[in-house]
Amino acid sequence: MFKRLFEPISIGSITLKNRIIMPAISTNLAPLGTISQRMIDYHVARAKGGAGLIIFQSGLPIILASDSTLNADISVEELKSLAEPVKAAGAKIGIQFVHTGAQGIADFAGKELVAPSPIPCRISNKIPRALTIKEIARLSRQFTNSAQRAKNAGFDLVEIHGAHGYLISEFLSGYSNKRKDSYGGTYENMARFPCEIISQIKSKLGQDFTVGIRINGDDFAPGGITIEDAKSVVPYLIEAGADYISVSAGAYGALKTTIPPMMEKRGVYTALAEKIKKIAKVPVVTAGRINNPELAEEILEKGLADIIAMGRALIADPELPNKTKQKDLQNIRKCIACNQGCIDRINKTILPGKDDGKDSYVTCLVNPRAGRETELLLKPAKVKKKVLIAGGGPAGMEAARIAAQRGHTVTLLEKSDKLGGQLNLAAKIPFKKEIQEEIDYLSYQLKRKKVDTVLGKKADIKTINKLSPDVIIIATGSIPIVPDTGNNTIKTATAWDVLGDKADTNNNILIVGGGSVGLETAYYLVCREKKVTIVEQLKNFAMDMGPISRFYLRERLNAMGVTLMKLTKFIKTSDQGAIVEKNGKKNFIPGINTIVWAVGTTSDKTLADELKGKYEFFTIGDADKPENALSAIEQAHRIALAI
Ligand SMILES: Cc1cc2nc3c(=O)[nH]c(=O)nc-3n(C[C@H](O)[C@H](O)[C@H](O)COP(=O)(O)O)c2cc1C
Ligand code: SF4
Known part of the structure; x- marks a missing residue:
C-alpha cells in the first residue's frame, strides 16, 4: 500500500x-x-x-x-x-x-x-x-x-x-x-x-x-x-x-x-x-x-x-x-x-502582501491552524474541566475535538439523530458531496478523542443541570427566516426544508434570495426536474461565494435554464403566480406554485438566554452570528483553545 x-x-x-x-x-x-x-x-x-x-x-x-x-x-x-x-x-x-x-x-x-x-x-x-x-x-x-x-x-x-x-x-x-x-x-x-x-x-x-x-x-x-x-x-x-x-x-x-x-x-x-x-x-x-x-x-x-x-x-x-x-x-x-x-x-487583496492581518492570508476552512501555526498552538489545558457542547454541527464538533484534545472531559449533545448540522444539507447538493468527508473526519475525531456524544438529546436547562458542566459551548446554530407570502394557498418551504427533503414542492418554484444558498438550492431542485426562478434584491448573485465557485455555479444554472432576476424584490403571491418588483415597477410571474425562502437565518439564542447568570458559557458559530463554516470552525477552534 x-x-x-x-x-x-x-x-x-x-x-x-x-x-x-x-x-x-x-x-x-x-x-x-x-x-x-x-x-x-x-x-x-x-x-x-x-x-x-x-x-x-x-x-x-x-x-x-x-x-x-x-x-x-x-x-x-x-x-x-x-x-x-x-x-x-x-x-x-x-x-x-x-x-x-x-x-x-x-x-x-x-x-x-x-x-x-x-x-x-x-x-x-x-x-x-x-x-x-x-x-x-x-x-x-x-x-x-x-x-x-x-x-x-x-x-x-x-x-x-x-x-x-x-x-x-x-x-x-x-x-x-x-x-x-x-x-x-x-x-x-x-x-x-x-x-x-x-x-x-x-x-x-x-x-x-x-x-x-x-x-x-x-x-x-x-x-x-x-x-x-x-x-x-x-x-x-x-x-x-x-x-x-x-x-x-x-x-x-x-x-x-x-x-x-x-x-x-x-x-x-x-x-x-x-x-x-x-x-x-x-x-x-x-x-x-x-x-x-x-x-x-x-x-x-x-x-x-x-x-x-x-x-x-x-x-x-x-x-x-x-x-x-x-x-x-x-x-x-x-x-x-x-x-x-x-x-x-x-x-480579496488588491496588492499582494497587503496584509491587513484579518482575511488576506491563506488559511483553510477545515484547518483553521493553516497560516496560524504559531498563533493557534494546541497546549494541554491547565485546569481540566467538564465541558458541555450544545450542538453537533461543524462548530460544535470542532470545539469538542480541540477541547478533548487539550484534556477536558467533553460531552456533546445533538438534538437530531445525526452529527454535521448544516454540513449535512450542503452535502446534499450533488457537486458538494465531498463535504461529507469533513463530517466523517470530525465524527471520527470525536470517537478518537473519547468525546461523549449523545444524539437525539437537546441541551436544555434540565439536562445541563443534571450534567453540571464547568463550562458550556453553545453551538445550536440558526433558524431560517420565513417571511410572509401574503397568500396562504401557495406552498412554501425554506431552502433548508428543500435540501433536507422535508419540503413538499410543486413543479414551478420561485426562490426568494440569490445568495449561495438560493443558487445551490436551485441547482438541487433543477436536478429534480423542477422549473426554477430566483429573485435577488441586490445587483449580483451569490456574492457570499468566492469568484471561482460562483463562476462554475452560474455557468451550470444558466445551462440548466434557471431564470435569475436581479435587483428584483418579491412582493407577494397570488393563486396564479408571484408578484415581484423591479425599479419600482411591479411584474407578475405566472405559474409559480411554490415559494422557497433563501433569505438568511437568525441565531438561535434560546439556550444562551436561559443560561445567562447561571453558567459560564460561550456562543459560537451561527448561534453567535450566522456566517459560514469557515468562520464558525475558526471561532470554535479559538474558543476551545481558550477554555
Ligand atoms: C491560495 C493559492 C495560491 C496559489 N498560488 C500559486 C502560485 O503562486 N503559483 C502557482 O504555480 N500555483 C499557485 N496555486 C496553484 C496550486 O499550486 C495548485 O496548482 C492548485 O491549487 C491545484 O492543486 P490542488 O488541488 O492540489 O490545490 C495556488 C493555489 C492556491 C490555493
Ligand atoms: S479549498 Fe477549502 S478545504 Fe481546501 S485548502 Fe482551501 S479552504 Fe481548505
Missing part, C-alpha cells in the same frame, strides 16, 4: 524522499519582499508533515512590473531563514519565480503592464506594452540573479512559473504572443524566453543545480495554449536544461480554473500530465484536486505522472504524508475544494 508514493525520485541532481510535493502557493503571510515568522512556520509545518519537497512562492523576481524598483527583493538572509528550517524538518525546498505579465497588477502601483505583445488581459481588458528584446534579456538576467540568491540561501531548486497565463505562459501562447521576431511565430521561438532563463541559470549556477518549469497543459481559454501546444514546447524546455515539467492548467478568463473547485472531479488535470509524460524524458508533476493518498498512488501506479503536487490537500492537513505512511488514513482531514479559506481570501 502506497509503495509508489514513498519511492524516492531524482530530479536533476537532487533526490526527493517521496513523491508528494507542496506546489507553489501564494500565501500573503508576509508583505511582498519580506518573510515573516508565520510564513516560515506554515512552510515548516508542511515539511514536518512529511512532504518530499516544498516549493515556496516568493513573488521573486518581478511580480509587479518591468520596473525593477518594484522588485520583490527578499535578501539572502531572509531566504535562508525560511530554507534552513524547512530543510531541517526533512523536506527539500524549492522556490518559484514569477512575472505576472499582462495578468499583473502593475497598474495598481502606477506601473505599466508588459507582455510579449499588446494583447489585453482577458479579465481586466488592460492592454500591456510589448517587451523589447533588450527588456527580455534583462528579465532573463533578473530570473538568473534571483536563482543565484536562492542558491546562496540554500534552496535546492528553482521553478520557473511558465503557467497560468502569466508572462512566460504568454510567450508560449499563440493568443498572447503575436511577435514577429525571434520570440514568436514558431514553437521554438515562443519557448525561447523560458529556455534562455533555464540555460542562463544552469550556466551561471552550475549544470547540476536543479531547475524545473511549470507550464499549462491547457489554458482552457479561447485561443490559449492547448495540450498540442504544450507538447510542442516541452522538448525545447528539456533541451534547455529543465529537470522536471510541472503540468498545470487555467489562466485568467478560462473556462476551467487553475484551482479547481469541488464542481471539478478529483485529479482533473492529470490527463494533461499523462500526455506530457509520454513525450518528456524528465519527471512530470501533476496537480489539481488530488486530495487523498489513494488517488495519488493510483496516478503513480498507472504511470500517469511521476510526482504528485498536493497543494490544498497539504494546506488542509500538513500531516497527510506522515499519516499516509503510518496508514492512519481516517485521521487525514481532506481538502474539500471549497476555496473559501485559501484562494478566496488571497483574491
